[in-house]
Amino acid sequence: VSSLAERVAAVVATIPAGRVLSYGDVAELAECRSARAVGTVMARNPTGAALPWWRVVDRDGVLADHLQAEARRRYRDEGTPLHEDDRHLVRVDMDRARWSPGPGAGTDPGRAQ
DNA sequence: GGACTGACTCGGT
DNA sequence: AACCGAGCCAGTC
Numbered sequence: 001v002s003s004l005a006e007r008v009a010a011v012v013a014t015i016p017a018g019r020v021l022s023y024g025d026v027a028e029l030a031e032c033r034s035a036r037a038v039g040t041v042m043a044r045n046p047t048g049a050a051l052p053w054w055r056v057v058d059r060d061g062v063l064a065d066h067l068q069a070e071a072r073r074r075y076r077d078e079g080t081p082l083h084e085d086d087r088h089l090v091r092v093d094m095d096r097a098r099w100s101p102g103p104g105a106g107t108d109p110g111r112a113q
Numbered sequence: 114g115g116a117c118t119g120a121c122t123c124g125g126t
Numbered sequence: 127a128a129c130c131g132a133g134c135c136a137g138t139c
Binding site: 023034036038039040053057058059066 | 119121122123
């Protein structure tokens with residue numbers, strides 16, 4: 001049915017507030033073997049849809065520099081678990097915030113895994 | 114059609 | 127720990 005961009009958009013749209021997925025996770029869910037291709041889609045966002053881009057981070061829970069200021073605001077609003085020891089870098093606590101779809105998903109960020 | 118690019122990841126130095 | 131090289135693949139030129 002669709003281009004990679006649409007599949008990616010569909011996946012990203014399902015990520016609950018306060019949770020995140022890595023590019024690789026999204027790639028897997030969107031049936032694409034390249035996390036990079038996902039990054040390209042997020043960067044250009046060809047669908048024009050208003051996606052919660054800040055809920056897609058790299059495997060370390062970090063976003064590109066030019067997005068950090070905005071992302072930090074969003075994370076604070078959503079209560080996304082962050083590593084607070086980092087002062088100059090916005091880094092999501094992947095152990096707590098990483099989301100996986102399916103049964104049992106959608107638990108509160110406060111809960112481990 | 115071919116070459117280059119990038120909001121990635123992983124394994125090796 | 128920082129750096130590097132190789133896969134990755136959809137777009138763009």
